[in-house]
Amino acid sequence: MSEDRLYVVTNDQISPARARVGQAILWGSGAILVLVALLQSFGQSDGGTATFGALADSWRPTLYAWCLFITAYCASLVIRHGERGKRQLFIAPAVLFIASMVIFPLIFALTIAFSDWNLSAVDGQQFNGFDNIREMWGDGFYWNALGNMVFYTAAIIAEYIIAFGLALLLNSQIRARKFFRVAFLLPLMLSPVAVSWMIGKSMFEARFGPMARLARSLGWDNPSFFGDPDIAPYLIAAMDAWTFIPFMMIMLLAGLQAIPKDLTEAAQVDGARPWQTFWEVTFPLMLPVSLTAIMIRIIFKLKLADIIINVTSGGPGGATDSVTSFIFREYRDRSNVGYGTMLAIVYLVLIVIAFTLFIKLVSRWMRPRY
Known part of the structure; x- marks a missing residue:
């Protein structure tokens, strides 16, 4: 049979x-784009003088240069590759979208991070080199927030154990199983802001909250849950866990329901006890789902800010601060855009490094098993 030439892309001469x-x-x-971007950057750092001030008024010239580059890129694909270039145009929108929404804003953020830009100052954006890095290196509150994030992230282990237990419970034959599945999902439907006000600002209110009254009845004269640096971090972690444990639970429940019942029944026929069946059959089969749930939960945990901002604002003395809430206050309270952007970029770099190492360790650990 002759080959169907309709779906074969030939190499053009x-x-x-x-x-x-x-x-x-x-x-x-590309050279025009880089030149316009550099001229605008120099214009911003030059304070709007006559040299580059005209280009520094807005970023529209860079936007126009970027649109020109997109058009030239698409045209060059067709000119250099012919028919194959036309096929590549179908994936060009995805590539250009990633460049527009990720790469270009990241480059713009880098220009801000290496500048002194306070919104309350009259000088505007001024290039200051590595001053923000030196300030960050001596900022004890930032490193304290990083240490708190280690604690909050380590709490995911306890969340995983609780979520796995609930998933096993809801996967068993219990009464009102459908009702409990819906009831356990209710915290996930609430906004973290609503949780912070409902629990942090109401139930644990130091004067009239029900938990404060209970504490007084038990002999605690002046209960201040979020005023104690030894108690407040655990309460923040508990509220965040109460909100997101149902998310892990529903993923683990889906994984449990995907396990063939023949495997567990065969283990029971061979005389395995319930604990042996779980440890030797169920848990190894649940490892891929468990690692996926943990990784997604870590991503959400690294963005922890709204509960902290609404309940404690990072206090007392930074005991409950997260990196995200600390950066938020740098922007909102101090209007320090340059320094806050540098903190965010350093945090992003640390996250990328930590996730890369975590994925490599998990892959190396899973390879002998699967």
Whole structure:
């Protein structure tokens, strides 16, 4: 049978001159984009003087240069690759979207991070080199927030154990199983802001809250749950866990229901006890789902801020602060855009490094088992 040529992409005969024209269009538009962006950056740091002040008024020239580069990039694909370039145009929107929404804002953030830019100052954005890094290195409150994030992230182990227990319970044959599945999902439906006001500002209110009254009846003269640096972090972790444990539970429950019952029944026929069946059959099969749930939960945990901001604002003395809430206060309270952006970028770099190491360790640990 002859081959269907409709779905076969042939290599067009692209002359060297045509390929050079396509490369010239691509590199020329890229050079224009870089030049305009540099001129605007110098204009911002120059304080709006006559040298680059006209370009520094807005970022519209960079936007226009970026649109020119997108058009030139698409045209160069067709010029340099012919029919294959037309096929590549279908994935070009995804590539350009990632560049527009991720790469370009990241470059813009880097220009802010290496500058002194306080919204309350009259000088505007001023390039200051590595001053923000030196300030961050001596900022004890920032390193305290990083230490708190280690504690909050380690609390995911307890959340996972509780979520796994609830998933096993809801996967068993108990009465009103459907009702409990819906009831346990209710905290996930609430906003963390609502949880912070409902629990942190109401139930644990130091004067009239029900938990404060209970504490007084038990002999605690002046209960101040969020005023004690030894108690407040655990309460913040408990409220956040109460909100997101149902998320892990529903993922683990889906994994348990996907396990064939023949495996557990075969283990019972062989005389395995319930604990042996769980440890030797159920838990190993649940490892991929468990690791996925833990990784997604870590991502949510690293963004912990709303409960802290509404309940304690990082207090007392930074005992409950997270990195996100600390950066938020740098922006809101101190209007320190440059320093806050540097803290955010350093935090992003630490997260990328930690996640890369975590994934490599998990892959190495899972390889002998699967």
